[in-house]
Amino acid sequence: EVQLVQSGPEVKKPGESLKISCKGSGYSFTHYWVAWVRQMPGKGLEWMGIIYPDDSDTRYSPSFQGHVTMSADMSITTAYLQWSSLKASDTAMYFCARPSSGHSASYDLWGQGTLVTVSS
Amino acid sequence: DIQLTQSPSTLSASVGDRVTLTCRASQSISNWLAWYQQKPGKAPKLLIYKASNLENGVPSRFSGSGSGTEFTLTISSLQPDDFATYYCQEYDSYSSFGQGTKLEIK
Numbered sequence: 001e002v003q004l005v006q007s008g009p010e011v012k013k014p015g016e017s018l019k020i021s022c023k024g025s026g027y028s029f030t031h032y033w034v035a036w037v038r039q040m041p042g043k044g045l046e047w048m049g050i051i052y053p054d055d056s057d058t059r060y061s062p063s064f065q066g067h068v069t070m071s072a073d074m075s076i077t078t079a080y081l082q083w084s085s086l087k088a089s090d091t092a093m094y095f096c097a098r099p100s101s102g103h104s105a106s107y108d109l110w111g112q113g114t115l116v117t118v119s120s
Numbered sequence: 121d122i123q124l125t126q127s128p129s130t131l132s133a134s135v136g137d138r139v140t141l142t143c144r145a146s147q148s149i150s151n152w153l154a155w156y157q158q159k160p161g162k163a164p165k166l167l168i169y170k171a172s173n174l175e176n177g178v179p180s181r182f183s184g185s186g187s188g189t190e191f192t193l194t195i196s197s198l199q200p201d202d203f204a205t206y207y208c209q210e211y212d213s214y215s216s217f218g219q220g221t222k223l224e225i226k
Contacts, residue, residue, distance in 0.1 A: 035215065045156075045164065045207055045217040059214055062121070095163055104211040106154035106169035113163055 002026035004034075004096050004111035011117045012086050019082035020114045022096030029077035030054040033103045036070060036081050037095045039113075045095075050103050051079060059103070086118045122146055122210050124218035132226040137198045141221045143191045143208035152212040155184055155193045158220075159204045167206075168193060198223075 007021040022034060036048040049060035053072035060070070072079045079096060093113045099105035123146040133139050143153065151171035156164035166175045168184035171191055181196040195202055203225050208218040 037217075044220045045158075045209075047209075047215045047217060050214060061214075061216075097163075099211070100169070104152065104214060106166055106175075106209065106211060107156075107164075108166050108169075108175065110163035110165075 002109060004098060004109055006094075006096060006111040006114045009115040009117070011119070013120055014086055014088055014118055016086050016118075017082070017084050018086055018116065019080050020094060020116065022079045022081075022111050024077045024079070024098070027098075027109075030074050032098050032101075034072065034079040035097045035099060035107060036068075036079075037097055038064075038092045039095065040092045048081075048094075050099075052103070053077075053079060086116075088118050088120075090116060091118045092116060122149060122213060122216055124208055124210055124216060126206075126208060126218035126221050128221060129219070130222045130224060132224050133198055134226045135198050135200060139195050139198060139223065141193045141206055141223075143186075143193070143218050145189045145191075145210055148188045149210045149212035151187045152210055153184075153186070153191050154209045154211065155182075156207045156209065157202075157204045158207060164207060 005023045030053050035050040038046045048064045051058045051070040069082045095113045096111040097107035098109040100108040125144045127142045153171045155168040158164040172184045183194050205220045205222045207220050
């Protein structure tokens with residue numbers, strides 16, 4: 001089955017670090033980009049950036065550049081999104097998604113989402 | 121950056137109604153536009169890609185049209201399962217999303 005499976009919910013304190021994951025299976029993981037999308041509570045979808053697992057070519061939205069880091073490990077077909085110092089405003093659901101071809105395409109495959117809660 | 125503006129923000133309708141949602145881009149994006157349906161607590165689901173192409177498995181009551189800066193998603197006869205939030209997405213550059221239209225039961 002073609003799928004993206006994300007890591008479980010996280011509860012963190014401000015200032016802590018975090019790395020969430022998105023594991024692809026059932027398709028050639030290294031040959032598809034992986035995008036990350038944020039959804040804050042009760043709000044819309046925000047495009048964060050995208051990574052190509054084969055060579056780790058990465059593009060960030062200006063809104064997220066410098067605040068998060070995207071990475072990938074081809075050997076375990078997993079993409080990651082990480083923070084070095086969380087803020088309360090990072091509380092959100094985070095989705096990974098796969099463009100159908102190239103980096104500019106519709107997203108035909110989505111992970112189930114990882115809920116990140118940052119609270120003191 | 122390309123901005124997408126969806127209208128209306130909320131739409132109240134009844135089962136069986138025909139509804140049209142609009143998405144306007146701040147600059148021309150040709151036909152590089154997709155539509156998604158999202159239900160609470162779930163990931164978005166792709167409905168339409170390249171402005172007017174129906175994704176496999178999506179009911180034919182959904183249709184998309186437009187090019188350049190003006191796009192529409194039409195649901196020809198609303199079903200109970202269609203009440204959800206709908207987002208447009210441009211992928212002319214990398215990507216961005218509209219703010220969403222919530223379709224609620226009248």
